[in-house]
Amino acid sequence: MANDSNKFQAIISHCKEYGFIFPSSEIYDGLSAVYDYGQYGSELKKNIRDYWWKWMTQLHENIVGIDAAIFMHPTTWKASGHVDNFSDPMIDNKDSKKRYRVDHLIEAHAETLPKEEGEALLAKMDQFLAKEDFGGLKSFIEENKIKCSVSGTCNWTDVRQFNLMFSTEFGAVSGEGDDNMVYLRPETAQGIFVNFLNVQKTGRMKIPFGIAQVGKAFRNEIVARQFIFRMREFEQMEMQFFIRPGTQKQWYEYWKEERMKWHLSLGIPASRYRFHDHVKLAHYADAACDIEYDFPIGFKEVEGIHSRTDFDLRNHQEYSKKKMQYFDNETDEAGKPYGNYIPYVIETSIGLDRTVMMVLSEAYEEQDLSSPEKQDSRVVLKFPPKLSPVKLAILPLMKKDGLPEIARQLMDECKASFRCFYEEKDTIGKRYRRQDAIGTPFCVTIDHQSKEDGTVTIRHRDSMLQERISIRDVKELVEKSIQ
Ligand code: GAP
Numbered sequence: 001m002a003n004d005s006n007k008f009q010a011i012i013s014h015c016k017e018y019g020f021i022f023p024s025s026e027i028y029d030g031l032s033a034v035y036d037y038g039q040y041g042s043e044l045k046k047n048i049r050d051y052w053w054k055w056m057t058q059l060h061e062n063i064v065g066i067d068a069a070i071f072m073h074p075t076t077w078k079a080s081g082h083v084d085n086f087s088d089p090m091i092d093n094k095d096s097k098k099r100y101r102v103d104h105l106i107e108a109h110a111e112t113l114p115k116e117e118g119e120a121l122l123a124k125m126d127q128f129l130a131k132e133d134f135g136g137l138k139s140f141i142e143e144n145k146i147k148c149s150v151s152g153t154c155n156w157t158d159v160r161q162f163n164l165m166f167s168t169e170f171g172a173v174s175g176e177g178d179d180n181m182v183y184l185r186p187e188t189a190q191g192i193f194v195n196f197l198n199v200q201k202t203g204r205m206k207i208p209f210g211i212a213q214v215g216k217a218f219r220n221e222i223v224a225r226q227f228i229f230r231m232r233e234f235e236q237m238e239m240q241f242f243i244r245p246g247t248q249k250q251w252y253e254y255w256k257e258e259r260m261k262w263h264l265s266l267g268i269p270a271s272r273y274r275f276h277d278h279v280k281l282a283h284y285a286d287a288a289c290d291i292e293y294d295f296p297i298g299f300k301e302v303e304g305i306h307s308r309t310d311f312d313l314r315n316h317q318e319y320s321k322k323k324m325q326y327f328d329n330e331t332d333e334a335g336k337p338y339g340n341y342i343p344y345v346i347e348t349s350i351g352l353d354r355t356v357m358m359v360l361s362e363a364y365e366e367q368d369l370s371s372p373e374k375q376d377s378r379v380v381l382k383f384p385p386k387l388s389p390v391k392l393a394i395l396p397l398m399k400k401d402g403l404p405e406i407a408r409q410l411m412d413e414c415k416a417s418f419r420c421f422y423e424e425k426d427t428i429g430k431r432y433r434r435q436d437a438i439g440t441p442f443c444v445t446i447d448h449q450s451k452e453d454g455t456v457t458i459r460h461r462d463s464m465l466q467e468r469i470s471i472r473d474v475k476e477l478v479e480k481s482i483q
Contacts, residue, residue, distance in 0.1 A: 008296040011357075011364050012227050014379060015041065018437050020360070021228060033221060033232045035353075040438050043389035043419065045235075045356050049214055051386065052237045052350070055262055056212045063210035063239060064203055068191025070216060071182050076190050077165065079319035080312060085283045086186060087161040089134060090222060091141065093148035094155040100148075101222050102137055102159055103129065109146045130280070134159035164219045166232075184218035189347060191215070192240045193312045196324060196343075200242075207326060207343055208251065210241040214352065226297065228353040235352035242343040244328065245310065251346045252287055252307045259305060259348050263291060267384045268362050274299060284311040291350075293358045302358050303350035310342040317342065359387060363439060381439030382462055385481040390440045391418040392478050395431050397447040399424045406471070407446045410456075414475050418482060436461060441481060444474055 015021040020041035023030035037045055057065045077083050089102040106125045110118035121144065128137045137159045147154050166184040185191065192211045199211050214237045221230050228234075243251050256275065263273055276299075278288040286309050290301035317324040328338035363383045369376040385391060394411050396403035404424060414420050421440065423431055428445060435443050445457040450471065458474065459466045469477070 004296045007361075007364065008227070010366070011296070011360055014364065014437070015360065020044065020438075021356075033225070033230065035228055035231060040389040041356070044359070044383070044387060044439075045352060047387045047389070048355050048359060049235075049237065049352055052262070052352075052355075053212070053214060055265075056210070056237075056239055060210065062205070062208065063212055063241075064199060064205070065212045065214075066192065066195055066199060067215065068188070068195060068213060070185050070218075071170065072185060072190060072194065074182055075319050076194060076316075077183050077186075079315040080190050080193075081283045081315070082165060082183075082186055083163070086165060087163045088222065089129070089137065089159050090162040091138065091159050092157040093151055093153065094157060095153045096148050096151035098148055098150050099162075099222055102141070105146060106141065106144075108149075109144065126280070134161075162220075162222065164221065166218045166220055185216075186219050187217050187349070188213045188215045188236045188238045189240060189349065190312070192238065193316055193345075196240075196242065196313060200326065207328060208241060208243045208247075210239050212237070212239040214238075228357050229295070229297070229300065231353055234354075236349060237352055237355075238347065238349045240308075241346045241348075242326070243346060244338065245341055245344045248286065248307045248309070248344045248346065252305065255346050255348050256289065256305050259291060259303060259350075263293075263303075266359065266362075266387070268293070268358070272362065276301070282306070284308045293361075295357065295361055302354045303348065306347040306349065308345040308347050310344050312345065313342045359383065378433055378436050380436040380461060383439040383441070385441040385478075386483070388439045388441055388482075389419065390421045390435070390438060391442065391482055392474070393421045393423065393431070393435045393440050393443040395422075395428060395443055395445050396424055397428060397445055401448065402451060403446050403448070406450055410444065410446070410471060410474060414478070417475065418478060432459060432464075442478055446471075 018040060019038035022036045022038055024034035024036050025031055053065065057063050090099055091102050091105065092099045103125065106121065110121045113121065124140065125137070128140060138156060141156060142154060145154055165186050167181050168184065169180045170182040171180055192213055196211070199205060200209070215235065216233060217236045218233050221232055241251060241255065260273065264270060272294045274292050276290045276292050278285070278290070281288055285306045287307040289305050291303040291305070292299045293302045313324040316322075324342055325340045326343050327340050331337050360381070363381040365380050365382060367378050367380060369378060392414060394407050396407040407422065411420055411422050421435070432443055439461070441461045443459040443461075445459070447457065450456050454471050455468045456471050456474065457466050458469055458477070
């Protein structure tokens with residue numbers, strides 16, 4: 001098994017070699033922090049997306065889904081605070097021209113120091129950041145002799161804010177200033193907020209209720225060298241849960257617990273997760289935490305849970321001059337009607353690509369299968385069967401004697417219910433290894449005995465155990481495993 005730092009590189013290579021993930025437009029040397037999903041990656045991603053969607057919108061009766069556009073009226077992003085606040089302090093090294101997020105630069109330096117010294121450095125950095133004292137930050141970097149990793153010098157520009165939103169021009173006429181400018185959404189959440197009343201009224205939804213959405217988001221990330229962990233174009237799976245003001249603490253705790261249940265239902269042990277409560281809160285939140293997973297690059301955020309108050313709906317009401325209120329006809333314990341109010345919101349926001357990386361990291365295993373007689377090894381992706389790109393490989397032992405016909409018949413019976421893969425070529429051992437490498441939970445081999453007694457050999461990916469079962473039981477066995 002590769003150690004953790006090598007494991008990350010091994011996963012990246014494996015994803016490319018086996019058709020999961022390719023660098024975008026690779027024939028032109030790629031585009032930084034943009035990736036394409038191949039034949040198996042797109043299946044894996046779709047399975048995770050569908051699993052999240054079903055769990056959130058089908059199993060929670062008070063949550064419905066929408067699919068809003070990526071382009072939104074530009075005022076949306078003024079109201080949401082993204083035009084003014086969605087930026088990171090950056091600094092450039094004058095010699096290498098390399099740009100750094102200031103907090104990342106200082107954090108990397110802190111890691112090279114003894115523990116207490118590093119912590120003191122970070123505490124001081126937080127003070128400058130909280131006060132937005134950028135002059136102070138620059139002096140602090142210089143005083144601590146924090147160097148650029150490329151040039152090795154301490155020759156820095158001033159610290160500047162850099163907005164992470166991509167903008168483009170809308171309509172046929174370009175170059176007419178800000179009037180035509182639109183942004184590629186940096187989060188899917190705002191598509192939910194602006195549709196809050198459309199959904200509430202047409203769906204006759206009663207508070208508490210949620211609106212879920214999956215879709216692309218775009219951020220001009222500065223430090224983006226971590227494969228699909230930090231991308232410039234990525235997918236989010238978000239849910240806004242609308243509640244009565246004053247109940248946010250209780251619902252925040254509920255969603256922390258509920259989302260952790262979802263993570264554990266992926267078959268990942270609790271010890272691989274942890275909560276990280278935010279001390280420094282985003283501009284919209286009164287409480288926030290991350291669910292972190294122990295990636296090969298360390299514990300990192302995979303999902304955020306945010307108590308967003310009424311910040312977004314209130315601001316949309318102010319900017320659009322349209323009421324964003326809900327009429328609550330229930331009464332409180334004292335019998336007083338709740339009446340009209342702007343709902344508070346608890347948000348759950350998980351990155352789909354980051355979840356793909358989490359599932360890949362958890363599933364990836366290099367196994368040494370050597371015996372005294374021969375050297376052997378395999379790479380196996382131990383996905384939960386419900387997430388595997390291919391559920392069943394159907395492998396006739398030979399290309400003749402009527403075996404392909406039996407195999408094809410099984411393929412026809414199963415392929416409408418779940419994804420199957422048919423292959424006649426190469427030795428059975430090689431075919432098994434290829435299926436292990438893409439995480440197929442079951443392989444079925446059709447041999448001469450199948451012709452005589454209607455049985456096949458089914459091979460289980462994780463244990464590699466093989467058993468003989470009736471060909472009539474194959475479909476049900478696979479279906480049960482992916483429920
Ligand atoms: N609406 C709230 C929001 O967008 P966030 O913490 O900025 O909150 C939520 O993002 C999730 O989106 C993160 O937990 C992460 O999984 C994913 N995400 C954010 N930026 C990303 C990026 N550049 N590449 C891949 N995933 C990203």
